[in-house]
Amino acid sequence: MNSNIVLAVVVSAIAFGTPLVLAGLGELLAERSGVLNLGVEGMMLMGAVTAFFVSQKLHVATALALLLAVLASMVAGAAMAFIHAFLSITIRVNQIVSGLAITIFAGIIGLSSYLGQVWNIGGIAGRHSFNNVNLFGLKHLPILGPLIFDQDAFVYASWVLVIAVMYYLYRTRPGLYLRAVGENPAAADAMGINVIAYRYVHTLIGGALAGLGGAYFTLALAPFWTDGLTAGVGWIAIALVIFAFWRPDLLVLGAYLFGAFSALGPTLQTRHITVLPSEFYSALPFLMTVIALAAASTSWANRRIGTPASLGIPYTREEG
Amino acid sequence: MTGPLRIERRLDTPKWLKVAVPLASLLLAAILAGILLASTGHNPISTYHQMYSAAVTAPGGLTSTFVYATPMLFTGLCAAFAFRMRTWNIGGEGQLYMGAVGAAAVGLCLGDWPRPLLIIAMILGGALSGTVWAAIPALLRAYLRTNEILTSLMLNYVAGFFMYYLIYDSTSYWRDLSSPGASVFPTGKTLGPNATWPGINIGSFTLPMGFVLGIGLAVGLLVLIQKTRYGFEMRVMGDSPNAANYSGIRTKRKIVSVMAISGGIAGIAGSSQIGDFGHVLDPRGLEQAQYGYTGIVVAALALYNPLAVVLVSLLIGGLTNAGFALEGPSFPTGLVGTMEGIILFTVLGGEILARYRIGIRRRAVPAASAAQLTTGGVAS
Numbered sequence: 001m002n003s004n005i006v007l008a009v010v011v012s013a014i015a016f017g018t019p020l021v022l023a024g025l026g027e028l029l030a031e032r033s034g035v036l037n038l039g040v041e042g043m044m045l046m047g048a049v050t051a052f053f054v055s056q057k058l059h060v061a062t063a064l065a066l067l068l069a070v071l072a073s074m075v076a077g078a079a080m081a082f083i084h085a086f087l088s089i090t091i092r093v094n095q096i097v098s099g100l101a102i103t104i105f106a107g108i109i110g111l112s113s114y115l116g117q118v119w120n121i122g123g124i125a126g127r128h129s130f131n132n133v134n135l136f137g138l139k140h141l142p143i144l145g146p147l148i149f150d151q152d153a154f155v156y157a158s159w160v161l162v163i164a165v166m167y168y169l170y171r172t173r174p175g176l177y178l179r180a181v182g183e184n185p186a187a188a189d190a191m192g193i194n195v196i197a198y199r200y201v202h203t204l205i206g207g208a209l210a211g212l213g214g215a216y217f218t219l220a221l222a223p224f225w226t227d228g229l230t231a232g233v234g235w236i237a238i239a240l241v242i243f244a245f246w247r248p249d250l251l252v253l254g255a256y257l258f259g260a261f262s263a264l265g266p267t268l269q270t271r272h273i274t275v276l277p278s279e280f281y282s283a284l285p286f287l288m289t290v291i292a293l294a295a296a297s298t299s300w301a302n303r304r305i306g307t308p309a310s311l312g313i314p315y316t317r318e319e320g
Numbered sequence: 321m322t323g324p325l326r327i328e329r330r331l332d333t334p335k336w337l338k339v340a341v342p343l344a345s346l347l348l349a350a351i352l353a354g355i356l357l358a359s360t361g362h363n364p365i366s367t368y369h370q371m372y373s374a375a376v377t378a379p380g381g382l383t384s385t386f387v388y389a390t391p392m393l394f395t396g397l398c399a400a401f402a403f404r405m406r407t408w409n410i411g412g413e414g415q416l417y418m419g420a421v422g423a424a425a426v427g428l429c430l431g432d433w434p435r436p437l438l439i440i441a442m443i444l445g446g447a448l449s450g451t452v453w454a455a456i457p458a459l460l461r462a463y464l465r466t467n468e469i470l471t472s473l474m475l476n477y478v479a480g481f482f483m484y485y486l487i488y489d490s491t492s493y494w495r496d497l498s499s500p501g502a503s504v505f506p507t508g509k510t511l512g513p514n515a516t517w518p519g520i521n522i523g524s525f526t527l528p529m530g531f532v533l534g535i536g537l538a539v540g541l542l543v544l545i546q547k548t549r550y551g552f553e554m555r556v557m558g559d560s561p562n563a564a565n566y567s568g569i570r571t572k573r574k575i576v577s578v579m580a581i582s583g584g585i586a587g588i589a590g591s592s593q594i595g596d597f598g599h600v601l602d603p604r605g606l607e608q609a610q611y612g613y614t615g616i617v618v619a620a621l622a623l624y625n626p627l628a629v630v631l632v633s634l635l636i637g638g639l640t641n642a643g644f645a646l647e648g649p650s651f652p653t654g655l656v657g658t659m660e661g662i663i664l665f666t667v668l669g670g671e672i673l674a675r676y677r678i679g680i681r682r683r684a685v686p687a688a689s690a691a692q693l694t695t696g697g698v699a700s
Contacts, residue, residue, distance in 0.1 A: 038469070083665065093668045096408055096469065097620050101668065104617055105661020109610060109643075114654030118360040227654075232477050239470045279485040286477040289470070290456070297466040 009260055009267050011146050014155060015221060017259025019044065019213040019230070021158045023237035024244070024251045025165050026209025030081075031241055032169070033202040034182045034310040035088060038099025040210045041234030042106030043080045047073035047211025049112045052218035052225045053119045055128045062128045069128070070215055077211020078204045080106050085203040089196060092314040108228030116225050126223025130154055154220050161209075166248045178202060182308030185315040195315050210234065232286065239289045243296035246306045254292075261285040330677050337674050345670035349663040356658065367651070374645040375638035383526045384645070387597060389637025391416065393534035394589030395615025396622065396629040401541055402582035404624045405558040409579055411457060411472030412586040413612025414479030415450035417603075419590025421483060422449025424494055424508065424601040427515035427594060435514045442515060443533070443591050450587020451580045453479060458579030462572040468579070476612065483603040494601045508601035517595035530592030534633075537585065538626040545626070554578060586612060614640065617660045621667055636660065 023040050030037045037043075051073035058065045084102050087093040106112055116122050130152040132139075139150035169175040180188040181198045189195050217229055236258055244250035265281025268274070354364030375385050395412040402409035409415075426445030430438055456475060460466035486492040488506045496502040496509045520527040545551035557564040557574060564571055589611060598605065618636050622628035643656035 087665060087669060091669050091672050093672055097403075097664075097668060100410070100616055101620070101661055101664035104613060104657055104664065107657060110654055110657030110661055112654065114356075114360075114652045114658050117652045117654060232474075235470065235473055239467075239474070242467060242470070277485050277489045279481040279489055283478045283481040286474040289474045290460075290478075293471055293474075294460050294464055294466050297460070297464040 005267065005271065005273075007143065007146065009263050012263035012267060013256050013260035014147070014151060015259070016262040017256040018155050018158050019216045019221070019233050020237050020240055020255035020258055021162065021213075021252055022216065023210045023213035023234055024240045024255055025161060025248060026077075026206035026213070027238055027241045028206075028244075028246060028248060028251060029165065029178075029202045029209075030206030031311055032178055032182045032246060032308055033199045034185060034308055034313065034315070035085070035199050035203045035206075036095045036099060036312045037081065037084055037102075037203060037206055037210075038096060038238065039080060039084050039102025039106070039207075040237055041230060041232070042103035042110065042112070043077040043207050043210035044214030044217075044230045044234045045108070045112035045228065046076040046080055046106045046115075047214030048218045048229060049116050049119075049121075049214075049225055050076040050211070051215035052126065052223070053115070053121055055126060055219060055223075056121055056124075057119075065128045066130060066219060069219055070212065073211040073215035074208035075211070077207040077209070077214065079207070081204045081207020081210075084207070085200050088314065089199050089203070092316070095312050095314070103234075113227040116227060121225050123226065124224065126218065128219070129223040130220040152220050154216050162248050162252050169248065179308075182310055185310050186317075189315070189317060199315070210237075213237070236285060236289055239293055242307075243292045245296070246308065258285050258288065261288050330675055333674055341670045341674040342667060345666040346663065348670075349659065349666040352662050352666070353655070353659045357655070360652070362650075362652070367655075370646055370651075371639070371642035374642040378645070379524070381641070381645070383524070385634065385638040385641045386526070386528055386531055387637075388640045388644075389633045390528045390530040390534060390592055390596060391589045391609070391611040392614050392618050392637050392640075393531060393538070393630060393633040394592065395586050395612050396618030396633050397534065397538055397541060397615075397626055398582045398586040398589070398612075399616045399619035400622060400624040400626055400629050401545075401585065402578055403619055404545060405554045405574070405578050406561075407461070407575055407578055407582075408469040409454060409457070409472050409582045410469050410616065411454060411475050411583065411612070412589075412615045413610070414472070414476035415453045415583040415586035416589045416593070416612045417476075417479040417483050417606055418453040419446035419450040419587030420593050420598075420601055420606060421486065421494070421590070422446050422587065423591035423594045424511065427511040428493065428509055431512035431514060433514065438514050439517055439529075439595060442595050443588055446587040446589075446591025446594070447584040448587065450590065451584040454579045454583020454586070455576070458576045458583075461579070462575040480603070480607055483601065483606070487601060487603050511594065511599045515595060516599060517592070519596070528592070528596045530588075530596040533588070533592070535630055537588075538630050541626040586615070589615075614660070617664060620664060623671060 023044055027037055027040055051069040054072040055065050055069040058068060080102055083105075084098055087098040087101075088095040104110055132150050132152050133156070135149040135151070135156070139145045141149060169179065177188065177193045178198055180191070181193060181195050185195045213233070214230060218225055240251055240254045240258065244254045261284045264284065265278060268281065269278065350368070354368070357364040357367055373381065375381055395416060398412040398415065399409065423442040423446035426442050427438065430441055433441065453475060454472070457466070457468045457471040460471055461468035486494045487508050491497060494508050496507050501507070517529040519529060520532070545554060553564065553569045553574060556567065557569060557571060561571070593606065594601065614636060618629055618632045621636070622632045639659060640656055643653055647653050
């Protein structure tokens with residue numbers, strides 16, 4: 001019984017953690033280029049609403065509908081990121097304010113809600129959603145089966161993405177350039193790297209991944225649309241990048257840990273175990289984020305931390 | 321810089337630009353939002369007309385605009401004060417919740433006190449609760465350098481769930497357990513008559529006491545920022561943290577005290593919600609209103625100037641009022657946040673652009689004419 005609960009929590013931790021992995025990787029790439037994106041929550045909501053709209057309104061085969069929905073969510077997220085990039089990189093509006101503006105623009109009382117209403121997709125069950133794939137036919141293996149071999153395509157894609165991002169950051173020349181841009185844009189510029197282009201591209205990729213993280217909600221986790229359904233996950237994703245010390249490998253671990261905090265309440269509830277009030281379990285991921293952020297800023301952690309040195313600072317080449 | 325645009329800083333911004341740019345930004349925002357409305361099959365002109373009449377000319381319209389503007393005035397001041405020092409208190413939302421919890425407790429507990437004393441006690445109760453809630457990210461920021469943006473934001477959610485727990489999931493002091501309706505749907509206890517704040521009636525228009533209090537607070541904050549040593553140190557820390565450190569300003573204490581004041585102001589927004597308007601702790605209503613987050617919009621549009629916050633709170637209060645009044649199948653509710661966002665983009669972008677002069681990059685300007693261009697730029 002007890003081990004069943006633990007396994008159930010861990011399995012749903014992967015589901016709840018997947019949007020954190022996707023949005024977190026996006027934020028990580030943007031921050032590595034020196035751009036702080038506080039618009040993740042809004043970008044996720046835009047991804048979620050667009051993906052759901054496309055999957056509802058297209059009358060094509062499920063696989064194609066889902067593929068197009070995923071692409072649409074990435075375009076929606078990247079479009080929001082473009083606004084942020086233009087304001088913060090080109091016009092040099094304060095990145096914090098610009099990011100918050102994106103979240104208000106696209107967020108719970110903003111464009112995502114607007115589109116949800118005019119597209120008339122609120123409160124209806126989704127027609128298409130990602131199902132679990134029995135990978136290599138191994139889903140009945142004890143423990144590892146449900147954990148690794150019985151997930152949906154989104155989860156598998158997120159694992160591939162983590163490896164791809166790690167390879168990109170640490171093993172390729174553009175990845176090296178990206179880190180240089182984030183650490184010392186003036187030196188990178190002197191080397192002939194186009195700082196502005198690197199920042200734009202990685203902010204847009206970050207937005208696309210945030211949109212994809214949003215699509216996970218409406219295409220896999222719970223296929224329906226309601227205003228503000230991400231409920232703070234975008235913010236946790238931003239925090240995650242900090243206490244993962246800007247490293248993709250730690251980010252995945254953190255995402256599943258926080259997925260577990262989110263999964264704990266619903267799992268206990270379905271089994272009618274009520275030790276603490278449900279509000280406590282709902283607040284748990286947010287409380288733990290505060291604790292994790294505080295722990296990551298102690299002097300022990302500070303020696304290991306990898307904050308990109310130019311994070312949040314607009315780059316201008318001193319001319320004439 | 322790469323790209324065809326040439327951007328250089330103006331040495332000083334002409335006065336007419338300081339007025340023209342925000343107006344042009346608002347106009348541009350109205351055009352952009354109009355394009356969005358038209359693209360989704362709404363008539364922008366008639367939508368704007370409906371919004372204007374709902375917020376201003378309709379019976380009771382102006383009164384409701386002030387009802388929405390009052391909490392935004394406080395949360396706007398909360399954000400503007402902290403942001404002025406580049407201390408990013410995004411926790412106004414949660415600090416407002418905690419302020420409402422504190423003020424409701426005071427109002428319920430001391431219900432038989434004389435009205436003026438009780439009102440003061442409620443204001444202090446809300447302010448204190450907001451301050452305590454803001455102290456958590458403040459202390460973490462000051463002594464561990466923990467990112468206050470994220471911690472203050474996370475605590476909004478925690479405060480929200482705490483409020484839900486008090487009313488929906490416990491037999492707390494705040495919850496109404498006796499009246500017959502309360503057993504069907506959980507609600508908070510209604511405060512007594514002495515805990516109701518008086519409004520100022522001018523004909524059919526009612527000015528909430530909270531708004532008057534907020535104006536007083538805005539003036540006080542302006543004096544604090546502009547005319548005192550405390551404010552001078554704040555401005556130094558905001559503009560140049562290193563200079564502040566070297567000049568011996570006690571930066572840690574400053575962060576804690578500024579965040580505490582900021583949180584206290586948001587707490588008073590909670591007091592005003594209880595005393596001016598709701599008279600009951602209503603978690604769902606407070607959460608749906610999003611006054612704390614809207615305060616960030618207000619502060620940013622006011623460019624962190626406390627007096628400008630008063631005006632901007634009325635603008636955004638009117639917009640929000642129109643949004644709620646027109647809510648229905650033909651009016652997209654999300655338009656309110658969308659328009660707030662668009663106004664932010666254009667005003668913030670415009671404000672920066674007003675500080676720069678922008679031209680099209682010319683290829684290889686000869687040295688002599690380049691020098692002339694520069695002198696010409698200084699002279700204008």
